[in-house]
Amino acid sequence: MNKYQIAIALLASSIFFLFTFSTAAAFEDNTSDSIARLSLNPKFSYKLLEPSENLRKVNLLFDEKSKLKFSNGTLNIGASVIAIANYQKSNTNSKFAYLMRHPTSANQIGTEVSEAVIHSMQLGLTGFVNQWLGFHSEFLYNPEQNFGQGTITNIQRNQFTMRSAFIMVGDKNNFPVYGAIGKMDAPFGQTGSVSPFSNSTMWHAFGGLCYGAQVGFFHENLNLTFMAAQGGAQFRAMNTPVGDSTAVPSLVNNFVGDANYTFKATNGVNVLVGASYMHGSAYCQNYPVIHFAPGNENNPASTIYGKLTYLNKIELKGGFAKTHKVWPGTHNPNPPLDIFDASKVSSTDYGARYFFNNNGKINYAASFEFSNFRAGPDRSPWERQNQYVFGLSGMINKSSKLFIEGFRTEGYVPLNWISGGNLELGETHSTQIARSTGIVIGGVLTL
Numbered sequence: 091m092n093k094y095q096i097a098i099a100l101l102a103s104s105i106f107f108l109f110t111f112s113t114a115a116a117f118e119d120n121t122s123d124s125i126a127r128l129s130l131n132p133k134f135s136y137k138l139l140e141p142s143e144n145l146r147k148v149n150l151l152f153d154e155k156s157k158l159k160f161s162n163g164t165l166n167i168g169a170s171v172i173a174i175a176n177y178q179k180s181n182t183n184s185k186f187a188y189l190m191r192h193p194t195s196a197n198q199i200g201t202e203v204s205e206a207v208i209h210s211m212q213l214g215l216t217g218f219v220n221q222w223l224g225f226h227s228e229f230l231y232n233p234e235q236n237f238g239q240g241t242i243t244n245i246q247r248n249q250f251t252m253r254s255a256f257i258m259v260g261d262k263n264n265f266p267v268y269g270a271i272g273k274m275d276a277p278f279g280q281t282g283s284v285s286p287f288s289n290s291t292m293w294h295a296f297g298g299l300c301y302g303a304q305v306g307f308f309h310e311n312l313n314l315t316f317m318a319a320q321g322g323a324q325f326r327a328m329n330t331p332v333g334d335s336t337a338v339p340s341l342v343n344n345f346v347g348d349a350n351y352t353f354k355a356t357n358g359v360n361v362l363v364g365a366s367y368m369h370g371s372a373y374c375q376n377y378p379v380i381h382f383a384p385g386n387e388n389n390p391a392s393t394i395y396g397k398l399t400y401l402n403k404i405e406l407k408g409g410f411a412k413t414h415k416v417w418p419g420t421h422n423p424n425p426p427l428d429i430f431d432a433s434k435v436s437s438t439d440y441g442a443r444y445f446f447n448n449n450g451k452i453n454y455a456a457s458f459e460f461s462n463f464r465a466g467p468d469r470s471p472w473e474r475q476n477q478y479v480f481g482l483s484g485m486i487n488k489s490s491k492l493f494i495e496g497f498r499t500e501g502y503v504p505l506n507w508i509s510g511g512n513l514e515l516g517e518t519h520s521t522q523i524a525r526s527t528g529i530v531i532g533g534v535l536t537l
Contacts, residue, residue, distance in 0.1 A: 127161055127163055127164045127165070128164075128165055128166075128167060129160065129164050129165065129166040129167070130166070130167060130168075130537060131158070131166055131168070132168070132487065132488075132489035132490070132536055132537050133487075133488045133489050134154060134158065134166060134168070134216075135166065135167075135168025135169075135170070135214055135216075135489070135536055135537070136168075136170070136488070136489040136490070136536040137150060137154060138150060138151065138154075138168065138214055138216060138226060138228070139168055139170045139212045139214045139228060139536060140170070140534065140536075141172075141210070141212075141289070142282065142283045142285065142286075142287065142288065142289050142293075143282045143283060143284075144282055145275045145281055145282050145293070145297065146275060146277055146315075147226060147228075147254065147256075147274065147275060148256060148258060148268075148270045148274055148275075148277075148304055148306070149277070149306060149308065149313065149315070151216070151224065151226050151258055152258060152260055152262055152268045152306070152308060153262065153308065155218070155224060155261075155262070156261070156262035156263050160218045161218075162218060162219065162220045162221070163218070163219070164217065164218050165215065165216070165217045166214075166215070166216040166217070167213075167214070167215060168212075168213075168214040168215075168216070168536060168537065169211075169212065169213050169214070169536070169537055170211070170212045170214075170534060170535065170536040170537075171208065171210075171211045171212075171534075171535050172208070172209040172210045172211070172287070172532060172533070172534050173207070173208050173209065173532050173533055174205070174206075174207060174209045174287070174530050174531065174532030175204075175205065175206040175207075175530070175531050175532065176203075176204065176205055176528060176529065176530040176531070176532075177202075177203070177204040177528055177529055178202070178203050178204075178497075178526055178527065178528025178529075179201060179202050179203075179526060179527060179528065180201050180202075180524060180525065180526035181201070181523070181524065181525045181526070182201070182502065182521065182523060182524040182525075183200060183201055184198060184199055184200065184201075185502040185519075185521060185524035185526070186198045186203060186499075186502075186526050187475050187477070187499035187500075187501060187502045187503070187524060187526055188477070188497060188499055188526060188528060189288075189289070189291065189294050189477070190209075190234070190235065190287070190288050190289065190530070191234040191235060192234070192235055192236065192237060203528075207233075207234065207242065208231075208233070209232070209234045209235075209532065210230060210231060210232040210234065210235070211230075211231040211232075212228055212229065212230055212231075212253070213228070213229040214226065214227065214228050214229075215227045221261050221263075221264075222259060222260065222261050223257070223258075223259060224257070224258050225255070225256065225257045225258065225272075226254070226255070226256060226258070227252065227254070227255035227256075228252070228253040228254045228255070229250055229251065229252055229253065230250070230251055230252075230253035231248070231249070231250045231251075233247045233248050236249070236251075237381070252273070253273075254272070254273050254274050254275065254299070255272050255273050256270045256271060256272025256273065256274045256304075257270065257271055257272060258270045262308060266307055266308055266309035267305070267306070267307055267308075268305070268306050268308065269303070269304065269305045269306075270303070270304045270305075271302075271303045271304075272301070272302075273299070273300065273301050273302075274299070274300075274302065274304065274317075275297065275298065275299050276297075276298030276299065276300060276302075276317055276319065276327075276328060276346045276368065277304065277306075277315040277317055277346055277347075277348040277366065278296055278297070278298055278346050278348065278366045278368050278391075278393065278411075279292065279296060279348075279364075279366045279393035279395050279409055279411055280292070280364065280393075280395035280396075280397065280407060280409045280439070281293040281296060281297040283441065283459055283479075284405060284407060284441040284442065284443040284457045284458075284459050284481075285441070285457055285459050285479045285481045285495060286455070286457065286481045286482070286483035286491060286493035286495065286534075287481070287493050287495055287530060287532060287534070288459075288477075288479045288481070288495060288497065288530070290439045290441070290459060290461040290477075291437055291439065291461035291462055291463050291475065291476075291477050292409060292411060292437045292438075292439035292461050294327075294463070295327070295411070295435070295437040295463045296327055296368070296371065296391060296393065296411045296437060297326065297327050298319070298325065298326060298327040298328040298346065298368065299325060299326040299327070299328075300319045300320055300325035300326070300328050300339070300344070301319070301320040301325070301339065302317050302318055302319035302320055302342070302344075303317065303318050304316070304317040304318075305317075311351055311352040311353060312349075312350075312351050313348075313349070313350050313351075313364075314348070314349050315346075315347070315348045315349075316345070316346070316347050316348075317345060317346045317347075318342055318344075318345050319342065319344040319345055319346060319370075320339040320340075320341070320342055320344070321339055321340075321341045321342065321343040321344045321370065322336070322337055322338055322339030322340060322341070322384070323337035323339075323382050323383060323384045323385065324337050324338065324339055324382050325339060326372075327371065327372045328344055328368070328370055328371065328372060329370055329371065329372045329373075329374050329375075329384070329385055329388070329389075330343050330344040330369065330370030330374075330385075330388040331374075331384060331385055331386060331387065331388060332384070335384055336384060337382055337383060337384045343369075343370075344368075344369050344370040344388070345368075345369050346366065346367065346368045346369070347366065347367050348364065348365070348366040348367075349364060349365060349366075350362055350363065350364025350365075350395075351363060351364070355398075358400055358401045359398065359399070359400050360398070360399050361396065361397070361398050362396060362397040362398075363394075363395075363396045364394070364395050364396070365392070365393065365394045365395070366392065366393045366395075367390065367391075367392050368390060368391045368392075369388060369390050370388035370389065370390065371388075371389050371390065371391040371413055371435070372505075373389050373391075373413050373417035373419075373435045373465075374386070374387060374388055374389040374417070374418070375417075375418070375419045376418045376419050377418065377419045377420075377421060377422060377423060377509060377510075377511060378419065378507060378509070378510060378511020378512065379417075379419035379420075379505065379506065379507060379508050379509065379511070380506065380507070380511075381505055381506040385418075386418075387415075389413050389414065389415045389417065390413065390414040390415070391411055391412065391413045391414065391435075392411070392412065392414065393409060393410065393411035393412075394409065394410055395407070395408065395409030395410075396408055396409070402445055402448055403444065403445050403446070403448070404442075404443070404444055404445075405442065405443040405444075405445075406440075406441075406442050407439075407440065407441050407442075408438075408439065408440035408441075409438070409439045409440075410436070410437070410438050410439075411436060411437050412434055412435070412436035412437075413434045413435045413436070414434075415434065416431075416432040416433055416434050417432060417433065417434070417435050417465065418432055419432075419508065419509060420432045420433045420435075420465055420466055420470075420472060420508065420509050421509065422509040422510045422511075422516070422518065424510070424515040424516040425516050426516055427470075427471070427509065427510060427516050427517075427518065428516075430466060430467050430469075430470040430509075431467055433464075433465060433466045433467050433470075435463075435464065435465050436463075436464045437461065437462060437463050437464070438460075438461065438462050438464075439459070439460070439461040439462075440459070440460055440461075441457060441458060441459030441460070441461075442457065442458050442459075443455055443456070443457040443458075444456050444457070451486075452484045452485065452486055453484070453485040453488070454482070454483065454484050454485075455481075455482070455483050455485070456481070456482050457479075457480070457481040457482075457483075458478075458479070458480050458481075459477075459478075459479045459481075460476070460477070460478050461476075461477050462474055462475060462476045462477065463475045463503060465503060465508060466503075466509070466520075469522075470509075470522075471503075471509075471518050471520040471521050471522060472503045472508045472509055472518065472520035473501065473503075473522055474500075474501050474503065474522075475499065475500070475501040475502065475503040476499065476500040476501060477497065477498075477499050478497060478498045478499075479495055479496070479497045480495065480496045480497070481493060481494070481495045481496075482494050482495075489536045489537070490533070490534060490535045490536050491533065491534050492532075492533045493530075493531070493532060493533070493534070494529070494530070494531045495529065495530045495531075496527075496528070496529050497527070497528055497529075497530070498525070498526070498527045498528075499524075499525070499526045499527075500522075500524075500525055501520075501521070501522050501524060502519075502520060502521050502522075502524035503520045504519070504520070507519065508520055
């Protein structure tokens with residue numbers, strides 16, 4: 091039995107164990123017929139739907155469900171809309187590196203871009219069969235960031251899709267272990283952001299999303315999570331070979347493990363430290379790199395991260411992630427770019443947020459975050475891409491917020507054709523001279 095079979099066996103055993111508990115609990119509950127209850131809980135829905143801060147929705151549901159008193163047979167409905175107006179300017183024609191929209195020459199032409207658009211819309215359905223069994227599903231409309239062809243008016247970029255969906259077994263009030271099966275974010279590192287709108291570059295580089303099965307231990311200050319993941323190349327930020335050079339996710343041969351611990355340093359100061367391992371990251375293709383193409387050999391990645399909070403006023407966070415092997419496709423074999431060796435991929439992220447007016451009707455926060463993506467050696471066109479974001483937001487009813495952000499990017503390093511291959515031999519559209527600045531104003535309204 092190889093290591094993958096062992097991991098899957100352990101995972102299956104854990105889920106069966108939880109299933110046994112849930113079955114017993116179901117017989118203990120009142121089994122009389124009842125009408126399903128519909129619930130609107132904006133605070134709860136906001137936490138499960140917001141796309142940039144707390145991205146481990148399985149852990150979040152397990153924790154939040156223990157605090158709330160949802161009756162058996164309850165279906166909570168939540169909806170969120172993000173609308174933005176933005177302006178950005180680049181010093182290089184058609185080289186916009188800001189990652190909150192999908193940057194291509196088809197939709198970002200020239201040196202200036204301005205918009206007033208619906209960035210995304212989400213619909214969340216969260217149900218509870220009994221105290222042990224529940225599910226969460228999220229439907230997403232995101233013409234600004236999906237990988238459909240053309241501009242934001244193209245039908246391929248205007249689809250309503252299932253972003254994530256999973257069933258969960260567990261009751262934190264009675265047992266510290268939980269399990270989940272479905273499509274979910276991988277428990278790798280600290281990919282959330284302190285910014286009110288923009289995701290960090292760490293998320294874009296290592297924030298995995300895929301089909302899989304997850305088991306976690308969540309007790310007091312210790313959180314342990316293991317996820318067996320579907321391999322293949324067509325999931326975000328995760329890629330393991332599944333044979334016959336296919337990109338189709340047809341084998342459970344990837345996995346992610348995470349451990350973090352929170353301790354009290356002094357009065358009012360809590361510190362979280364953690365580390366994660368991913369068996370197959372996205373960075374395994376040969377030259378030329380084509381997004382979502384299969385690789386020949388998996389490239390593991392590891393991360394360390396931490397967060398410090400002081401009362402409800404100050405939050406500091408930081409993390410670093412790096413692949414274990416070089417990304418073969420970052421070496422262009424054609425002169426003059428052949429002087430740059432293949433490189434490992436890494437990302438650094440640190441940020442700070444200050445909360446004020448916490449007792450008022452509107453809770454305000456000011457934030458700063460730096461994050462980057464490094465994929466090449468010094469002086470290579472694809473060496474790195476940096477992102478700086480300053481944010482100010484006002485939270486209303488703990489479920490909706492208005493925000494303004496200023497951002498700056500340095501370098502332009504898109505993953506697709508990162509080191510060339512779609513231009514003349516020895517050329518690449520990556521560049522280190524590109525600089526862009528911009529501003530985003532908008533709102534996230536959730537019910």
